[in-house]
Amino acid sequence: MKQRLQRMLPNAESVRSNRWLRWLGPALHHPQLWRITRRGVALGVALGIFFGLLIPVAQIPLSAAAAVVLRANIPTAIASTLVTNPVTFAPIYYAAYHLGAMLIGDDGSLRNLESAQTESVDSSWIERIAALGKPLLLGLLILASSMGALSYLLISGLWRLKISLAWRRRRRRLSANRNGKEG
Numbered sequence: 001m002k003q004r005l006q007r008m009l010p011n012a013e014s015v016r017s018n019r020w021l022r023w024l025g026p027a028l029h030h031p032q033l034w035r036i037t038r039r040g041v042a043l044g045v046a047l048g049i050f051f052g053l054l055i056p057v058a059q060i061p062l063s064a065a066a067a068v069v070l071r072a073n074i075p076t077a078i079a080s081t082l083v084t085n086p087v088t089f090a091p092i093y094y095a096a097y098h099l100g101a102m103l104i105g106d107d108g109s110l111r112n113l114e115s116a117q118t119e120s121v122d123s124s125w126i127e128r129i130a131a132l133g134k135p136l137l138l139g140l141l142i143l144a145s146s147m148g149a150l151s152y153l154l155i156s157g158l159w160r161l162k163i164s165l166a167w168r169r170r171r172r173r174l175s176a177n178r179n180g181k182e183g
Contacts, residue, residue, distance in 0.1 A: 033067065033074045038163075042155040044073035048080025050148035053092060054140050059084070080151075096139030103142070104135055 032040065044067055051063040059081040067077040084092055 027068045028074070030068070030071070032071045036073065038156060038159040040071070040073035041076050042152045042159065043067075043070060044076030045080045045155055046148040046152035047072055048077040049083050049151050050144045052081035052083040052144075053096075053147060054144035056084070056089075083147075092143070093136065093140070096143050097136045098139070099142060100135030100137065100139030103138060 047066045047070070048059075048063045051059045051066065055062060060078050063077040063081050064074055066072070067074045
């Protein structure tokens with residue numbers, strides 16, 4: 001599994017040569033940032049999902065910088081920012097808006113969504129998102145935080161389970177070998 005994950009993720013040199021990440025410079029050379037460990041991968045995915053959901057632009061540099069600071073796995077942090085893409089962007093932001101509006105309980109803010117949808121095509125997407133205001137920001141913050149934490153717990157738990165099952169199989173195999181030699 002480790003080898004398959006390493007093949008799918010970008011390598012150290014490709015990330016170091018990326019023009020958006022070059023400003024991190026020598027910080028990208030720390031070996032802990034490239035090792036596939038339970039904590040590093042789980043934290044990298046959590047950071048990538050957090051920044052991928054929360055911030056619509058510059059997700060990769062921000063998640064890479066946070067991974068450097070927190071010593072998480074950089075390739076998984078970068079790859080997991082792709083949770084938002086042209087296909088998932090609209091449903092995620094729509095759900096975040098409704099979550100925020102429900103928590104705020106502001107019915108007037110629903111009119112902001114309708115007016116943002118009916119604006120002319122000339123207005124930029126940033127202006128349309130800004131028109132949605134507090135409910136969207138609250139919903140995005142809650143979604144990003146909860147999904148980041150959930151992904152950390154899920155990956156960490158699954159990793160521990162896999163290791164536990166491997167150790168159990170190994171003990172059974174050793175026990176069967178000992179019993180076979182004694183009998």
